Amino acid sequence: MNYEFGLYVFMLAAFVGFELIRRVSPLLHTPLMSLTNAIASISVVGAILVSGEEHASILSRVLGLIAVVAATTNMVSGFLITDRMLKMFRKREPKSK
Amino acid sequence: MSLLALLYILAAALFIMALKWMSSPATARRGVMAGEVGMLLAVVGTLMRQEVVSYEWIVGGLLVGAAIGVPLAILMPMTHVPQRTAISQACGALASALIGTAEYYRQYPSGFTMGALALEILLGFLTFTASLMAFGKLNEMLPSRPITFKGQNFVNLGLLLAAVGIAVSLIINPNQPMLFPIFVGLAMTFGILLIIPIGGADMPTVIALLNSYAGLSAAAMGFALDNKLLIIAGALDGSSGLILSIIMCRAMNRSFTNVLFGAFGQLQAAAVGGEVKPVRSASPEEAAQILEDARSVIIIPGYGMAVAQAQHKIRELYDALTKKGIDVKFAVHPVAGRMPGHMNVLLAEADVPYDKLVEMDDINPEMGMTDVALIVGANDIVNPAAKNDPTSPIAGMPILDAYKARTVMIIKRGMAAGFAGIDNELYYAPNTLMLFGDAKSFVASLVKELAGGH
Numbered sequence: 001m002n003y004e005f006g007l008y009v010f011m012l013a014a015f016v017g018f019e020l021i022r023r024v025s026p027l028l029h030t031p032l033m034s035l036t037n038a039i040a041s042i043s044v045v046g047a048i049l050v051s052g053e054e055h056a057s058i059l060s061r062v063l064g065l066i067a068v069v070a071a072t073t074n075m076v077s078g079f080l081i082t083d084r085m086l087k088m089f090r091k092r093e094p095k096s097k
Numbered sequence: 098m099s100l101l102a103l104l105y106i107l108a109a110a111l112f113i114m115a116l117k118w119m120s121s122p123a124t125a126r127r128g129v130m131a132g133e134v135g136m137l138l139a140v141v142g143t144l145m146r147q148e149v150v151s152y153e154w155i156v157g158g159l160l161v162g163a164a165i166g167v168p169l170a171i172l173m174p175m176t177h178v179p180q181r182t183a184i185s186q187a188c189g190a191l192a193s194a195l196i197g198t199a200e201y202y203r204q205y206p207s208g209f210t211m212g213a214l215a216l217e218i219l220l221g222f223l224t225f226t227a228s229l230m231a232f233g234k235l236n237e238m239l240p241s242r243p244i245t246f247k248g249q250n251f252v253n254l255g256l257l258l259a260a261v262g263i264a265v266s267l268i269i270n271p272n273q274p275m276l277f278p279i280f281v282g283l284a285m286t287f288g289i290l291l292i293i294p295i296g297g298a299d300m301p302t303v304i305a306l307l308n309s310y311a312g313l314s315a316a317a318m319g320f321a322l323d324n325k326l327l328i329i330a331g332a333l334d335g336s337s338g339l340i341l342s343i344i345m346c347r348a349m350n351r352s353f354t355n356v357l358f359g360a361f362g363q364l365q366a367a368a369v370g371g372e373v374k375p376v377r378s379a380s381p382e383e384a385a386q387i388l389e390d391a392r393s394v395i396i397i398p399g400y401g402m403a404v405a406q407a408q409h410k411i412r413e414l415y416d417a418l419t420k421k422g423i424d425v426k427f428a429v430h431p432v433a434g435r436m437p438g439h440m441n442v443l444l445a446e447a448d449v450p451y452d453k454l455v456e457m458d459d460i461n462p463e464m465g466m467t468d469v470a471l472i473v474g475a476n477d478i479v480n481p482a483a484k485n486d487p488t489s490p491i492a493g494m495p496i497l498d499a500y501k502a503r504t505v506m507i508i509k510r511g512m513a514a515g516f517a518g519i520d521n522e523l524y525y526a527p528n529t530l531m532l533f534g535d536a537k538s539f540v541a542s543l544v545k546e547l548a549g550g551h
Binding site: 069086 | 109112113115116117119120121122125126128129132133135136139140143144146148149150151152154155158159161162163165166167169170171173175178181182185186188189191192193195196198199200202203209304305308311312314315316318319320322323324325326327328329330331332333334335336337338340341344429431436437438439441442445446448450451452454456
């Protein structure tokens with residue numbers, strides 16, 4: 001029964017997520033949200049599988065392709081802006097100014 | 098064990114490490130790097146799978162997505178971060194919903210797989226339209242105040258039940274392709290209706306909640322495609338969004354159901370009117386003098402600071418005061434702004450050192466010993482009615498105790514009420530000075546006064 005195994009994986013990952021996120025300081029809540037938002041673009045894996053299959057129908061291919069574009073947009077902009085935000089968090093004022 | 102399985106496991110581990118490193122600003126950028134590498138491994142691993150044969154289109158799709166994503170991240174001003182998050186979330190959710198749709202038409206699965214697919218599609222499409230609506234509201238293309246109508250909750254509930262009913266019917270007999278578009282339509286309509294009654298002040302909670310839905314949709318996809326990496330990444334995202342929205346709800350002393358179905362801000366109309374009470378106001382010169390005589394100043398930013406783009410001027414004020422030996426700190430309320438942590442990002446952008454940004458519970462004990470609390474574009478989060486008036490709509494909401502400071506100065510454009518639509522007795526307190534004007538130009542004149550003086 002493969003679903004049962006999947007549910008165990010889901011439960012454990014959700015617990016890990018809860019415990020990790022609880023520790024994040026409110027200071028970083030916005031970058032945290034963009035990062036998890038970027039990680040949600042893991043759906044690109046599904047999109048590649050659907051659109052890249054050998055015998056995929058036209059419908060699957062088109063839907064899959066739109067999904068690839070949408071998920072990649074989500075992924076690229078999510079990771080880039082998270083890093084852009086985090087670059088701004090400095091402890092002391094830069095001396096060279 | 099195949100190479101693919103190894104890559105997927107590595108990717109999952111990297112995602113977990115990414116979240117772990119996010120806990121501190123010192124390691125957070127390493128966290129982003131881990132997330133990026135994890136995603137790269139996942140994509141490369143998937144492309145290497147034997148069943149994936151047609152690359153041209155996929156690579157093209159990846160490039161197009163990147164071409165849209167890069168400018169979206171680089172050109173977006175920091176004040177627009179909530180909007181960007183909403184639109185990015187809409188993209189992710191759309192992807193997940195479309196994959197579910199393609200899977201349905203490909204194999205018409207039944208039983209557990211169909212259940213997972215239905216959940217993926219429902220959450221995907223509703224998050225897609227809801228995020229677009231949230232984007233419209235945040236970008237002020239749509240009215241940001243709540244829109245309510247009679248029987249709204251019944252309509253919403255009815256829609257959801259109808260969608261679930263169709264899903265059950267599809268699980269029992271998946272060969273009903275004519276039912277499927279109705280299911281999609283219901284999910285999309287439900288997403289729109291879900292956001293219509295949400296006011297601006299509730300956006301932090303809702304954005305976090307939608308983040309959680311997008312993650313859960315990806316996890317459901319993992320079940321439908323039997324892919325553990327999707328399940329893990331989706332569960333991480335789902336739990337993160339959920340816990341953030343719980344934190345936001347707690348910071349407003351409200352329940353989930355209240356945020357989603359309560360339509361905060363309905364009282365806006367009722368609050369208008371009433372007697373005109375006298376307020377004391379001050380000019381920039383007077384305010385600068387008071388700041389100069391202070392030994393400790395706490396600055397309390399709110400959404401108004403973001404609207405006025407005043408963060409850079411505030412940083413100049415911070416510099417000017419610090420140079421004079423005055424202790425300056427920032428008090429950040431968890432729900433200030435339009436998304437969790439919004440104020441911190443803006444102030445960090447303006448180069449305010451992050452150790453000066455203090456959380457509510459840590460700064461409140463200091464308020465009583467503070468000479469000046471300077472409130473910039475915030476209202477409900479400093480309203481003492483939350484503590485004193487049990488009938489107030491924000492009763493019980495934790496606030497920043499600005500009223501305890503020796504002098505309270507409030508920069509505000511006019512006397513209009515805040516998002517909750519309630520009057521703020523702090524404006525009429527004997528130790529309060531109202532500083533009327535645009536936040537950015539008023540702070541600029543404060544800085545000028547401080548520089549010119551001595």
